Amino acid sequence: MAIYRSRKVGKRNSNNETKYVQSKLQFGKKESKIVKCPKCEMTYTLGSIDDKNAHDKYHDLHLKGRKWSNRWGSLVRIPTLSNIAEITPPSSSRASVLTTGLPIGDKVVMIQPDNANEVKATLEILEIVNNELNAPHDENDFWSLPNESGRAFVYIKNDRAVGVITIETLEKERCRWMVYSSKSIVANIRPNFILGISRIWVCKTERCHGIASALLEAARNHTIYGKPVEKWEIAWSQPTESGGKLASKYNGVTHKSGKLLLPCYI
Numbered sequence: 001m002a003i004y005r006s007r008k009v010g011k012r013n014s015n016n017e018t019k020y021v022q023s024k025l026q027f028g029k030k031e032s033k034i035v036k037c038p039k040c041e042m043t044y045t046l047g048s049i050d051d052k053n054a055h056d057k058y059h060d061l062h063l064k065g066r067k068w069s070n071r072w073g074s075l076v077r078i079p080t081l082s083n084i085a086e087i088t089p090p091s092s093s094r095a096s097v098l099t100t101g102l103p104i105g106d107k108v109v110m111i112q113p114d115n116a117n118e119v120k121a122t123l124e125i126l127e128i129v130n131n132e133l134n135a136p137h138d139e140n141d142f143w144s145l146p147n148e149s150g151r152a153f154v155y156i157k158n159d160r161a162v163g164v165i166t167i168e169t170l171e172k173e174r175c176r177w178m179v180y181s182s183k184s185i186v187a188n189i190r191p192n193f194i195l196g197i198s199r200i201w202v203c204k205t206e207r208c209h210g211i212a213s214a215l216l217e218a219a220r221n222h223t224i225y226g227k228p229v230e231k232w233e234i235a236w237s238q239p240t241e242s243g244g245k246l247a248s249k250y251n252g253v254t255h256k257s258g259k260l261l262l263p264c265y266i
């Protein structure tokens with residue numbers, strides 16, 4: 001058993017009085033060490049079982065997505081995406097690619113608010129997303145409650161949810177154009193966008209494979225039943241750096257001044 005000796009630390013102040021700091025006796029306990037995981041960037045205490053369990057769960061979800069039951073979510077078709085298939089399918093399975101427009105085995109599902117299990121699983125993913133984005137954790141009612149007009153879509157790969165988007169419907173008062181290069185809002189112009197991207201996220205190991213683009217296309221085609229909206233009618237809320245790059249590729253619009261504008265909302 002390691003025993004750390006108690007000692008008083010004396011320091012003289014300007015009145016020449018000695019100030020004492022109370023030390024603590026510690027029996028059988030090593031000093032705890034705070035570490036930061038280089039892969040998921042979570043900070044935790046080495047040696048703490050609670051922290052280890054919390055880190056294991058966060059790490060797995062953050063890097064590889066959340067395990068997903070094939071009974072959860074209603075399958076959506078993405079007619080515009082047949083060209084993102086990266087895997088060349090054997091001829092017998094080509095029909096599957098053409099039906100969903102995604103690589104074989106991958107799918108996008110819409111979350112059904114009346115299915116408590118799929119809502120709960122999606123909320124777990126969004127907890128990670130909100131931590132990463134430093135975003136509020138209580139902005140879920142618009143997609144998770146029945147009879148609301150928002151939606152959540154999840155991208156499934158190898159039985160894991162590897163990406164998510166939550167979408168709300170917008171009132172005109174909230175819509176603005178943002179100049180991409182300066183991040184400034186264009187004054188005095190009130191565009192009319194229809195949908196707002198509340199959150200969009202892809203787990204770390206699956207980024208840069210077109211998954212966010214597929215989620216955007218699912219949202220564009222399936223948020224309002226029977227009415228696909230134009231790409232520029234989907235607005236961003238305070239885009240992050242990677243979100244801004246995605247936005248500039250997906251639905252930035254070049255103004256006659258030559259500046260790239262992003263549809264945004266406040």
Ligand SMILES: CC(C)(COP(=O)(O)OP(=O)(O)OC[C@H]1O[C@@H](n2cnc3c(N)ncnc32)[C@H](O)[C@@H]1OP(=O)(O)O)[C@@H](O)C(=O)NCCC(=O)NCCS
Pocket residue numbers: 132133199200201202203206207208209210211212213214236237238239240241242243244245246247249250
């Ligand atoms: C932003 C994010 C969702 C993008 O997901 P993704 O699946 O990697 O995006 P895609 O592969 O569909 O990207 C489509 C295009 O957007 C651009 N793009 C997306 N992310 C980019 C990045 N980090 N750097 C540069 N360009 C990027 C590219 O032009 C890309 O097309 P290309 O690969 O053919 O060049 C993902 O990086 C993420 O989850 N980031 C953390 C959460 C976040 O910041 N969300 C945005 C909130 S506004």
Ligand SMILES: [Zn+2]
Pocket residue numbers: 037038039040041042055059
């Ligand atoms: Zn980690």
